[in-house]
Amino acid sequence: QKEVEQDPGPLSVPEGAIVSLNCTYSNSAFQYFMWYRQYSRKGPELLMYTYSSGNKEDGRFTAQVDKSSKYISLFIRDSQPSDSATYLCARAGSYQLTFGKGTKLSVIP
Amino acid sequence: ETGVTQTPRHLVMGMTNKKSLKCEQHLGHNAMYWYKQSAKKPLELMFVYSLEERVENNSVPSRFSPECPNSSHLFLHLHTLQPEDSALYLCASSPGTSGRVELFFGEGSRLTVL
Numbered sequence: 001q002k003e004v005e006q007d008p009g010p011l012s013v014p015e016g017a018i019v020s021l022n023c024t025y026s027n028s029a030f031q032y033f034m035w036y037r038q039y040s041r042k043g044p045e046l047l048m049y050t051y052s053s054g055n056k057e058d059g060r061f062t063a064q065v066d067k068s069s070k071y072i073s074l075f076i077r078d079s080q081p082s083d084s085a086t087y088l089c090a091r092a093g094s095y096q097l098t099f100g101k102g103t104k105l106s107v108i109p
Numbered sequence: 110e111t112g113v114t115q116t117p118r119h120l121v122m123g124m125t126n127k128k129s130l131k132c133e134q135h136l137g138h139n140a141m142y143w144y145k146q147s148a149k150k151p152l153e154l155m156f157v158y159s160l161e162e163r164v165e166n167n168s169v170p171s172r173f174s175p176e177c178p179n180s181s182h183l184f185l186h187l188h189t190l191q192p193e194d195s196a197l198y199l200c201a202s203s204p205g206t207s208g209r210v211e212l213f214f215g216e217g218s219r220l221t222v223l
Binding site: 095 | 113140142149150151152154157159164165199201203210211212213214215216217
């Protein structure tokens with residue numbers, strides 16, 4: 001079983017929609033989780049991180065961890081065409097990050 | 110220059126060539142990483158250096174050879190590559206390697222092996 005599983009999509013939504021991106025992880029000992037955003041022909045950039053369980057909000061973005069179901073979610077409210085990118089979830093290890101495959105999101109004007 | 114810069118951005122090489130990828134970080138970080146990104150696959154960790162010492166070699170073939178002369182520079186030397194090595198090679202840096210690891214990535218070097 002892979003450590004972090006993510007549906008690669010692609011996912012296409014109309015502008016203004018609420019987007020839900022999800023990952024599952026295998027080891028309940030994992031504590032730090034991160035979301036990276038990668039625009040085409042660019043490197044990934046850190047979007048948000050969460051610790052253990054609960055929610056974290058930053059503007060239109062909310063990251064959520066559900067430890068009981070080993071589920072990581074990223075919600076984007078009022079999605080914009082500029083949100084079109086690949087979103088990568090990751091769990092933090094002792095000196096590295098382990099990534100999911102990434103979900104490609106397109107927000108259609 | 111700010112952040113993490115990688116050169117070259119694009120590289121085409123034959124299977125018998127020798128080339129190098131270069132990475133420089135201007136963030137004052139202590140750790141540097143090489144990741145490989147292929148289509149429809151998760152990012153694969155290749156190498157980790159902490160304070161110029163290699164702390165991880167993730168079963169990478171010997172045709173990839175890393176070098177970290179100081180905490181700001183990282184190289185990936187390439188020789189006798191295979192077409193399946195064609196991918197985006199991402200360099201990243203991190204303030205440290207313990208606790209919450211935050212990676213700051215460069216824009217990548219797109220490698221094509223003919």
